[in-house]
Amino acid sequence: VDDLSLLVDALIQADAGLVEVLSGDGPFTVFAPTNDAFAALLDALGDDYHSLDDFDTHEEKALLAKVLTYHVVAGAAVASGELYNHQELPTVQGESLFAIINHGVDIRDKSGTDANVIGADNVASNGIVHIIDKVLLPQEVIDILNPPSH
Structure with a gap:
């Protein structure tokens, strides 16, 4: 199994009851980023975020919670073989992901x-x-990280 320890750390760091939510009855479909994926995100975020511990303010924890809930489709346990191309997957965060089926399965944010x-x-x-x-990043988070210029 690929190392998902940073995902677990992120769920705890966000401190939004996400661990409890995800250990609830479900059913859930969770897209779980690897440690390398989190490392790449931290790199992309720049000097303010060297580790998940840098998400330490109320606003930053809320931002992290938005990112994490964007990885969860509630109400269905969807196997990869049940996904179809351009299928819309509504997330707990409120925005949708899209399945892209082409020599494998991709998820579009x-x-x-x-x-x-x-x-x-x-x-x-x-x-x-x-x-x-x-x-995966929802538009809400992209806008916060890269405010539109006026």
Whole structure:
């Protein structure tokens, strides 16, 4: 299993009851970024964020929670074989992800860069986990990280 310890750390750091939510009844579909994916996000965020511990203000924890809830589709445990091209996947965060099926399964977020599903169909007691190679970003978070210039 790819190392997901940073995902667990992020869920704890966001401090929004996400660990409890995800250990609830479900069913859930979770797209779980690897440690390398989180490291790449931290690199992209620049000098203010060297580790998840740098998400330490109320606003930053809220931002992290928005990112994490964007990785969760509630109400369904969707296996990779059940996904179809351009399928809309509404997330707990409120915005949708889109499945892209083309020689494998990708998940498209609002950044325009697809995440590859690199470990599909990990069945949990309350749903299914697909391991992905990128942290997914909703538009709400992209706007906060890169405010539109006026």
